[in-house]
Amino acid sequence: MTEPTIDFAVLDLDTRQLSVLNRRAMTWLVGMLLLVTLSIVLLALFLRTVEAQEEDRRRTADAQWLDQTVRFHLRRLEADLGVLALQVQRSEEPAPPALPGGQLWRSAQAIAWHGWLAADRQPAVAAWPLFLQSAAQHPDNAEALSAMLTTTRGLQRAAYAGPLPQAGDSRVQMLWLAVPVFERERFVGDYVAAIRFDRLLDSVIPPWFFKDHAVALDAETFPLAAAPPDKPSLYVAPVNLPGAPLRLRVDALDSRPALAPRIFFGIALACLAGMVVALYFLRRDTARRQRAESQLQTQMALRTAMERSVTLGLRAWNPDGRLLYANQTFCRMVGLAPHDILGHAEAMSYWPAGQGDEFQLLLQSASLPMAQQVGVEMQLRHSQGHLLDVLAHGAPLTLGDGRVIGWMGSVLDITERKRVERLAARRQELLEASGRLIAVGEVASTLAHELNQPLGALSSFANGLLNRMRAGSLTLEEVTPVVERMERLAEKAGRVIQRVNAFARRQEMSLQPLALNEFIARVAGQVPLPDGLELQLRLPEQPLTLPADALLLEHALHNLVLNATEWAIHGGRQPACVRISLEQDGGLAGIRVEDSGPGVPLAQRNSIFDAFASQKTGGMGMGLSICRSIIEAHHGRIEVATSADLNGAQFTVWLPLTP
Amino acid sequence: MNPTVHIVDDDADFRDGLAWLLDSRGLPTRNWSGGDVFLQSLRPGNPMWECCVVLLDIRMEPLSGLATFEQLKAMGWPWPVLFLTGHGEMSMAVAAVKNGAWDFLEKPFQNNLLVDKVEAARQAALALQADSRERLLFQQSLAALSAREREVLDQLLQGHYNKNIAEHMGITPRTVEFHRANIFEKLRVNSAVELAHRMGRLA
Numbered sequence: 001m002t003e004p005t006i007d008f009a010v011l012d013l014d015t016r017q018l019s020v021l022n023r024r025a026m027t028w029l030v031g032m033l034l035l036v037t038l039s040i041v042l043l044a045l046f047l048r049t050v051e052a053q054e055e056d057r058r059r060t061a062d063a064q065w066l067d068q069t070v071r072f073h074l075r076r077l078e079a080d081l082g083v084l085a086l087q088v089q090r091s092e093e094p095a096p097p098a099l100p101g102g103q104l105w106r107s108a109q110a111i112a113w114h115g116w117l118a119a120d121r122q123p124a125v126a127a128w129p130l131f132l133q134s135a136a137q138h139p140d141n142a143e144a145l146s147a148m149l150t151t152t153r154g155l156q157r158a159a160y161a162g163p164l165p166q167a168g169d170s171r172v173q174m175l176w177l178a179v180p181v182f183e184r185e186r187f188v189g190d191y192v193a194a195i196r197f198d199r200l201l202d203s204v205i206p207p208w209f210f211k212d213h214a215v216a217l218d219a220e221t222f223p224l225a226a227a228p229p230d231k232p233s234l235y236v237a238p239v240n241l242p243g244a245p246l247r248l249r250v251d252a253l254d255s256r257p258a259l260a261p262r263i264f265f266g267i268a269l270a271c272l273a274g275m276v277v278a279l280y281f282l283r284r285d286t287a288r289r290q291r292a293e294s295q296l297q298t299q300m301a302l303r304t305a306m307e308r309s310v311t312l313g314l315r316a317w318n319p320d321g322r323l324l325y326a327n328q329t330f331c332r333m334v335g336l337a338p339h340d341i342l343g344h345a346e347a348m349s350y351w352p353a354g355q356g357d358e359f360q361l362l363l364q365s366a367s368l369p370m371a372q373q374v375g376v377e378m379q380l381r382h383s384q385g386h387l388l389d390v391l392a393h394g395a396p397l398t399l400g401d402g403r404v405i406g407w408m409g410s411v412l413d414i415t416e417r418k419r420v421e422r423l424a425a426r427r428q429e430l431l432e433a434s435g436r437l438i439a440v441g442e443v444a445s446t447l448a449h450e451l452n453q454p455l456g457a458l459s460s461f462a463n464g465l466l467n468r469m470r471a472g473s474l475t476l477e478e479v480t481p482v483v484e485r486m487e488r489l490a491e492k493a494g495r496v497i498q499r500v501n502a503f504a505r506r507q508e509m510s511l512q513p514l515a516l517n518e519f520i521a522r523v524a525g526q527v528p529l530p531d532g533l534e535l536q537l538r539l540p541e542q543p544l545t546l547p548a549d550a551l552l553l554e555h556a557l558h559n560l561v562l563n564a565t566e567w568a569i570h571g572g573r574q575p576a577c578v579r580i581s582l583e584q585d586g587g588l589a590g591i592r593v594e595d596s597g598p599g600v601p602l603a604q605r606n607s608i609f610d611a612f613a614s615q616k617t618g619g620m621g622m623g624l625s626i627c628r629s630i631i632e633a634h635h636g637r638i639e640v641a642t643s644a645d646l647n648g649a650q651f652t653v654w655l656p657l658t659p
Numbered sequence: 660m661n662p663t664v665h666i667v668d669d670d671a672d673f674r675d676g677l678a679w680l681l682d683s684r685g686l687p688t689r690n691w692s693g694g695d696v697f698l699q700s701l702r703p704g705n706p707m708w709e710c711c712v713v714l715l716d717i718r719m720e721p722l723s724g725l726a727t728f729e730q731l732k733a734m735g736w737p738w739p740v741l742f743l744t745g746h747g748e749m750s751m752a753v754a755a756v757k758n759g760a761w762d763f764l765e766k767p768f769q770n771n772l773l774v775d776k777v778e779a780a781r782q783a784a785l786a787l788q789a790d791s792r793e794r795l796l797f798q799q800s801l802a803a804l805s806a807r808e809r810e811v812l813d814q815l816l817q818g819h820y821n822k823n824i825a826e827h828m829g830i831t832p833r834t835v836e837f838h839r840a841n842i843f844e845k846l847r848v849n850s851a852v853e854l855a856h857r858m859g860r861l862a
Contacts, residue, residue, distance in 0.1 A: 449718065449745045452766045453670050460676030463770035467683035482679060489672055 036272045047265050063237030070239045073204045077104050078158045081179040085191035088116040110203045114193035138165055148243055152180040152190050160244035163197045173197040214251040313411035321359035335383035352381045362409050366394030389418040422528045447500050454493040461486045511547040516582055523554055524580055527561045530569050538581035544589050546657045556630040559623045560593045560651050567597030571648050591653045594643035605640050662784045667691040668716040684774045694727030710788040712780045716743045739780040797861040800846050811838040
């Protein structure tokens with residue numbers, strides 16, 4: 001069996017609200033994307049600036065480093081040249097002095113030439129050594145060299161010139177250095193050295209610097225620190241030497257920017273992208289959740305509405321018999337609030353005593369096979385006291401895997417139905433009773449007619465005979481046939497009586513042992529009780545059994561109890577009460593029916609058992625008469641008295657315990 | 660003249676007993692076993708159609724007492740009819756009496772009371788018979804009046820005096836006197852008052 005399902009999507013009317021939610025979410029999403037884009041742009045700009053600054057800083061550092069390195073080595077060279085000059089003066093001989101240990105000396109041919117230039121040979125080029133002359137042959141050089149020499153003499157310090165192109169090979173740039181030597185404040189001469197500038201750079205600048213940079217003398221005159229736009233890696237590093245402001249052109253061979261910031265930037269980008277994706281999924285998930293939630297709400301609304309609309313009382317128990325749930329209908333039925341009912345395992349106030357345990361009853365009914373589940377009829381008590389007749393069903397609460405997690409019980413109020421049934425039964429009873437009465441009337445009428453005929457004829461014959469006898473006009477021959485006829489008529493009447501008797505006694509009594517306690521309880525349970533009537537049963541501990549025709553005796557007792565319930569409510573006692581008690585007195589069992597009604601007046605105590613004597617409106621006056629007949633047929637008797645404490649009528653049926 | 664008592668009852672014992680009783684008081688009886696049998700014997704002109712009394716049992720088969728009575732009434736039966744009723748038939752008997760029956764007798768009855776009632780009915784039947792004979796005679800006398808006498812009689816019955824009658828008819832008061840004497844003699848009355856009385860009762 002498949003469960004019927006409801007298509008809740010059809011019922012989902014919440015789409016408009018959903019689209020509003022969607023629009024709002026979209027706005028947020030677009031804002032978020034803009035924010036992300038902006039951050040990316042800002043990040044990129046920042047990165048570029050940082051990179052540019054870093055580049056700039058590196059260039060400055062490189063330039064300063066170059067400047068210092070070159071100057072350091074040239075100072076050393078100045079010192080070396082000073083030493084050489086002194087050696088030259090002392091020895092006064094042209095033998096080559098021992099070369100000092102400076103870096104420049106060690107590298108191959110960095111110093112193209114060095115030599116002493118005495119003070120007297122200084123101004124005239126012709127007096128200069130050969131190498132110096134050849135250098136001065138270049139048009140611009142003579143003046144520069146001359147200025148250098150002049151400077152050394154005048155300012156008493158080393159001076160540089162150049163770089164000057166080498167005569168004959170203008171590609172080779174020469175840096176000239178002159179170190180003056182003074183002896184007792186008198187200028188004695190200069191020690192001059194020619195340094196090949198390219199070799200100088202090669203020997204001075206370590207290889208690791210050349211790995212990344214190409215360094216050359218800058219011949220052009222573009223402004224310092226402003227790299228030409230077509231080659232951003234190119235810059236100029238100045239080296240300030242006295243008399244020869246050098247400019248070195250540095251070309252960073254590998255000007256790749258630093259990797260780490262870019263990686264960080266990339267990671268940040270990836271994170272942002274991931275965030276966007278996550279946002280998208282979050283958005284999708286939210287939409288789905290909203291849809292599910294609205295469907296759930298619709299379902300809940302529908303189920304709540306269904307639950308409220310049913311006229312069936314519903315309850316759920318956990319497996320231990322604790323109430324988990326009771327619907328509104330049930331609460332209304334018993335007039336209690338849900339919190340009065342829920343969570344309790346013990347018997348409830350709505351559960352009238354004497355019906356057994358409610359939960360066990362439910363389990364029993366639910367354990368029956370499906371086909372036999374017709375429900376259990378039971379009673380509930382409303383909080384205001386009146387009783388309800390209900391039809392209860394039970395069913396297990398089963399999970400998908402067949403596990404029982406509790407029990408469900410439904411309760412249908414059948415009070416009205418039962419009342420109508422009782423009413424119909426009562427009507428039927430009355431109808432049958434009146435039918436019986438009509439039949440009895442019919443029988444009585446027939447009987448009267450049948451007896452009238454022979455009795456009338458008999459009377460006529462007798463009177464006729466009497467008249468004739470008085471008149472004396474009678475012969476014996478006339479008398480005989482008439483008297484014979486009278487005798488036949490009397491016999492005929494007798495036969496009618498016999499026939500009626502036979503008819504009335506057609507139903508023979510069958511005496512069977514009858515347990516009175518159960519019998520009385522059963523009969524009392526069958527009598528319809530008016531509202532507000534209290535029925536008391538006082539039965540002895542030990543069972544009483546006597547031979548009786550259960551059907552007839554039940555009829556008699558039912559009649560007595562019914563009478564009592566009908567009279568009880570006309571008395572003054574509140575609530576009206578009917579009491580049935582059983583007692584034993586010697587060999588007799590006494591069934592006593594008392595009520596709180598007005599009682600039987602003394603004058604009527606003998607006549608109430610007569611046929612057709614009824615005190616009730618609409619009564620037939622047959623009940624008590626039949627009761628007495630039945631009881632007498634059991635060799636018992638019936639007594640009427642006034643109840644000692646209920647003040648109403650008291651009927652006691654005495655029946656012998658042995659036949 | 661001794662009117663017969665017709666007993667109509669389907670119960671032979673009852674019928675015979677009643678007959679025996681009435682006979683003991685000297686009333687002539689005749690028994691019928693049912694209403695249909697009785698009715699068949701009552702064709703007009705039949706000697707049965709003479710002064711009598713009928714006792715009808717209400718409960719009879721196949722024709723009930725009431726049905727028999729209806730048919731008798733339809734025939735214009737003049738004589739008294741008494742009903743015999745059993746238990747539960749009182750209301751029918753009362754209705755029958757209101758419908759023209761003479762009386763009813765309830766079973767079981769006190770026998771002599773019954774006989775007295777039947778006797779009373781017989782006397783009534785006799786009176787009825789005498790009455791009807793007187794009426795027959797009077798009507799014969801009326802028929803014997805001449806046309807002129809009839810006119811005078813009409814005027815007389817309207818309460819006019821002789822003189823007025825004479826004026827109306829255009830005859831002399833003396834002639835009116837003459838006619839009047841003739842009318843009184845033929846109708847065997849002695850006064851105008853008696854004449855009016857007999858005309859009202861018998862004509």
